[in-house]
Amino acid sequence: MPDMPDKPITTSLTRTPAWRALTTHQRTWHDRSLRDLFASDPQRYHRFSLEACGLLLDYSKNLIVPETLDLLLALANERRLQDQIRDLLAGKRVNTTEKRAAWHSALRAGESAPREVRKALAAMRKLAAALRNGTIHGASGNAITDVVSLGIGGSVLGPALAAAACAPDAGSPRVHFIHTPGESLHHLLAALDAATTLFIVQSKSFSTQETLLNAQAARAWLQASGVSDHGTHFAAVTAQAAAAQAFGVPAERIFPIWDWVGGRYSLWSAVGLPAMIAMGSDAFDELLAGAADMDAHFAGAPLEKNMPVLLGLIGLWHANFFAMASRAVIPYQPGLGLLPAWLQQLEMESLGKSVSRRGKALRQDTGPVLWGSAGTEGQHAYFQLLHQGTRPVPVDFITSCQPRAARREASPLGGRCATSPLGGKQVPLGGAADTNNTHAVMLSNCFAQSALLMCGVSTAQTEQTLLQQGNTAREAARLAPHQALPGNRPSNTLLLPVLDPRSLGALLALYEHRTFVQSAIWDINAFDQWGVEHGKHLAGGLLPEFTSTAPSASHDASTDGLVNYSKLHNRRKS
Numbered sequence: 001m002p003d004m005p006d007k008p009i010t011t012s013l014t015r016t017p018a019w020r021a022l023t024t025h026q027r028t029w030h031d032r033s034l035r036d037l038f039a040s041d042p043q044r045y046h047r048f049s050l051e052a053c054g055l056l057l058d059y060s061k062n063l064i065v066p067e068t069l070d071l072l073l074a075l076a077n078e079r080r081l082q083d084q085i086r087d088l089l090a091g092k093r094v095n096t097t098e099k100r101a102a103w104h105s106a107l108r109a110g111e112s113a114p115r116e117v118r119k120a121l122a123a124m125r126k127l128a129a130a131l132r133n134g135t136i137h138g139a140s141g142n143a144i145t146d147v148v149s150l151g152i153g154g155s156v157l158g159p160a161l162a163a164a165a166c167a168p169d170a171g172s173p174r175v176h177f178i179h180t181p182g183e184s185l186h187h188l189l190a191a192l193d194a195a196t197t198l199f200i201v202q203s204k205s206f207s208t209q210e211t212l213l214n215a216q217a218a219r220a221w222l223q224a225s226g227v228s229d230h231g232t233h234f235a236a237v238t239a240q241a242a243a244a245q246a247f248g249v250p251a252e253r254i255f256p257i258w259d260w261v262g263g264r265y266s267l268w269s270a271v272g273l274p275a276m277i278a279m280g281s282d283a284f285d286e287l288l289a290g291a292a293d294m295d296a297h298f299a300g301a302p303l304e305k306n307m308p309v310l311l312g313l314i315g316l317w318h319a320n321f322f323a324m325a326s327r328a329v330i331p332y333q334p335g336l337g338l339l340p341a342w343l344q345q346l347e348m349e350s351l352g353k354s355v356s357r358r359g360k361a362l363r364q365d366t367g368p369v370l371w372g373s374a375g376t377e378g379q380h381a382y383f384q385l386l387h388q389g390t391r392p393v394p395v396d397f398i399t400s401c402q403p404r405a406a407r408r409e410a411s412p413l414g415g416r417c418a419t420s421p422l423g424g425k426q427v428p429l430g431g432a433a434d435t436n437n438t439h440a441v442m443l444s445n446c447f448a449q450s451a452l453l454m455c456g457v458s459t460a461q462t463e464q465t466l467l468q469q470g471n472t473a474r475e476a477a478r479l480a481p482h483q484a485l486p487g488n489r490p491s492n493t494l495l496l497p498v499l500d501p502r503s504l505g506a507l508l509a510l511y512e513h514r515t516f517v518q519s520a521i522w523d524i525n526a527f528d529q530w531g532v533e534h535g536k537h538l539a540g541g542l543l544p545e546f547t548s549t550a551p552s553a554s555h556d557a558s559t560d561g562l563v564n565y566s567k568l569h570n571r572r573k574s
């Protein structure tokens with residue numbers, strides 16, 4: 001395994017010349033407006049947009065001028081970003097607290113991938129193909145019709161996102177993703193046939209409480225349904241093969257995940273198996289190829305033309321120099337609805353740190369809160385705050401030039417049918433014209449929102465409009481301040497050619513590397529997550545309190561009070 005990174009960073013970020021220059025430069029932004037910058041530079045869009053790996057990034061609506069980027073790139077060079085990128089992609093142990101590599105790029109390196117990676121991929125392809133051609137049978141000899149993936153966090157977010165984006169139809173077998181224990185699993189199982197259902201337990205640690213609860217409930221359901229050899233109805237993806245075998249998963253159905261693959265970076269590993277089953281192994285190979293394209297771009301493009309580097313630096317500029325404490329990612333793209341959730345784990349579990357790699361308390365902010373949802377819903381929920389709130393929120397808009405190639409089964413009516421995962425009622429959809437029109441509506445809303453965030457609507461403009469609408473001068477003056485939009489709110493727009501496996505792979509790798517760029521400059525470890533480990537441990541310690549008859553009295557007064565109150569009210573109900 002490659003060694004530790006070369007010469008670690010030793011200087012405090014806020015004391016570097018570039019940081020000081022950026023602090024001075026930021027003061028010049030108090031009276032700049034993006035609207036004026038666009039008016040004075042007709043080439044601004046061309047100057048600040050970049051194509052790479054099939055994606056177009058328009059970063060012209062950010063609070064930047066050429067000097068801003070020069071200073072940000074100087075900061076990157078002071079932090080030896082290129083050396084750090086090289087260490088990451090070479091598999092050096094950049095996860096310094098756990099002394100591990102973060103070598104997710106090796107998972108998509110094709111023929112150059114490590115032997116164990118290629119071996120695991122071959123095994124995945126074999127199982128996925130057999131399931132898709134119906135030659136995998138349950139204990140009763142019936143072909144598997146439903147695959148249920150049981151995992152949480154990085155063990156579900158990536159594969160569920162890839163399946164939703166690249167396999168929107170209910171194919172065969174149908175693939176379902178369950179993460180939270182309880183109702184959702186029971187509701188799903190009520191509609192499935194135990195004799196034709198396969199469970200994939202996705203857990204790197206094979207110790208995550210929620211996933212084990214689901215796996216135990218699945219096993220009990222199989223047994224209660226009379227399935228004799230429940231082992232043939234399980235597979236597992238884990239770094240703990242012995243624990244999976246002890247649970248009852250046959251050895252030949254256990255797929256490995258290595259300690260140099262972080263959960264939030266694991267889609268490209270066997271954790272992606274449910275997605276491969278849903279989309280097919282050729283499409284999954286395209287997903288890997290798209291990510292590999294972005295790895296090559298990240299490794300080879302000069303920093304000033306490097307898409308992950310530009311996104312990371314501009315994000316840092318907003319977070320550290322404009323105190324923008326959150327950022328939104330808003331896809332206007334059917335199939336990317338799960339992207340904000342995947343990014344929440346990627347960015348907030350990677351960048352939610354307050355100590356440098358040398359163990360020193362940081363003087364500057366690090367990861368902002370990441371949130372978002374599909375744009376169409378967001379416009380009817382939180383865009384008011386984005387346009388007129390007191391706190392500007394930088395936004396990444398994501399959409400595609402073409403509508404997703406809809407692959408619905410032809411219906412008897414000749415249109416395209418939406419079939420429910422469980423073969424429910426079929427509803428004919430419109431033809432290609434309907435799809436293109438709907439997509440044009442998506443694009444126009446996406447571009448309109450980013451334009452308005454940037455240019456705003458001045459009070460004078462608003463007053464003029466109100467007068468033209470027939471309002472009195474007094475009424476127009478009264479309403480104008482309420483209806484004006486301040487503008488000057490930054491956003492990026494990422495345009496995919498079409499949402500397909502290759503463009504999705506490039507998009508997700510782009511955000512993985514954007515995250516690394518920020519961690520490298522902030523000098524934090526993007527690949528551990530000690531904060532969540534404590535939570536898991538304490539939750540495990542609290543669990544026995546709920547079955548004990550004695551009152552809880554060994555925690556803080558609030559926790560003891562809440563435990564005792566909930567037990568009392570649970571007892572009253574029962």
Ligand code: F6P
Nearest residue numbers: 153154155203204205208263532
């Ligand atoms: O949230 C903590 C975490 O360890 C994530 O990093 C991980 O993706 C998730 O829990 C699930 O962990 P496992 O795959 O070990 O079940």
